[in-house]
Amino acid sequence: MDARALAALAANPGCRRRALLDAAGVDKAAVARVLGNPAPFGQSQFAFVRGHAFEARVKAEGCAELLRLLGAPEGTRAVLPDLSAPGPEGRLARTRLALKEATAAGRWTLLDHPLLALEVADSPVHLEPDVIAVRPDGSWTVVEVKSFPILDGSADSVKVGAAARQAAVYVLALERLGFGTPEHRVLLVCPKDFSNLPAAEFVDIRKQLSVTRRQLARLTRIEEIAASLPEGTTFDLRLADDGRTATRPPAELADAVDRLPAAYAPECLASCELSFHCREQARACGAVEVLGRGVRGELGALTTVEQVLAAALGTRDGASGDSDGEEPSRDVADHVDLGDLTDPGVAALRRAQALRAEALGCR
Known part of the structure; x- marks a missing residue:
């Protein structure tokens, strides 16, 4: 770990993935290339x-x-x-x-x-x-x-x-x-x-x-992060097999990396070699973190894009107002009451949707 890595880590102390990989001296750029999400930056x-x-x-x-x-x-x-x-x-x-x-x-x-x-x-x-x-x-x-x-x-x-x-x-x-x-x-x-x-x-x-x-x-002790991983977890790009060194399968490396929780934010794109991999994961699960820390803070208990759309549209499934009313996923239903207008996040989204509909001439 060096001052550059510490400065980036201090800006995002909740990212256990970066904390452990930096402490272990893992080449994150090489890992990102194997995972198929290389970061297009670096010093020439x-x-x-x-x-x-x-x-x-x-x-x-x-x-x-x-x-x-x-x-x-x-x-x-x-x-x-x-x-x-x-x-x-x-x-x-x-x-x-x-x-x-x-x-x-x-x-x-x-x-x-x-x-x-x-x-x-x-x-x-x-x-x-x-x-x-x-x-x-x-x-x-x-x-x-x-x-x-x-x-x-x-x-x-x-x-x-x-x-x-x-x-x-x-x-x-x-x-x-x-x-x-x-x-x-x-x-x-x-x-x-x-x-x-x-x-x-x-x-x-x-x-x-x-x-x-x-x-x-606020950083968690490195030993605690390492102890949370299954025994034998490694981020080595090459593994010895029967006395010979073989290139590690990308899926196996991805499984090891994904065992470490990440705290993705758009700001990561300017400082972390694994940021594109983490962004892809955040997008796949519909996490609101992809919209930025400021938006994430304003949304409170709403943690997914599905929840945000459902709260804004006044539906249970995040679809259009003509939805057939099918039940949302359990994650959506368990985290927040999407019809509770006393929730500041829900109320703000409902108001924003009404203003948008009015501006576009929609009903």
């Missing part, structure tokens, strides 16, 4: 190379350009401590020591790709921000270097929001260290217009911090 090799080249430019010549973007006086030179150490535990200890020394030194220090740790659902997660800048006053600023451009002084709001949520995870990890003062604003560095020249903007992440802190605290 060209964008990957361009991003690395841009980050190298930002950090060139002792990070002189980065210091300027941080607001350091002209001519300032920063300390760049060596953070290399054997294994993640060694890197964690080296980062912690470097932060302590830099905080007490009273000068500019830049930690290039330090390693932090954050406990999520009782499982440790290692995080690697691009840079942590320690100012002479001892405060810490997280720096995120992104390859999407700042055009005419502004960047794509969706991408900025995703970067802010990712940075919030880093700040949470810094807060857990118990010393030092991480700032609640981060420096977002991006290419200016269509050039490779760095431009930067400070982003206030207090809202993202609050939401991420609350959502991560």
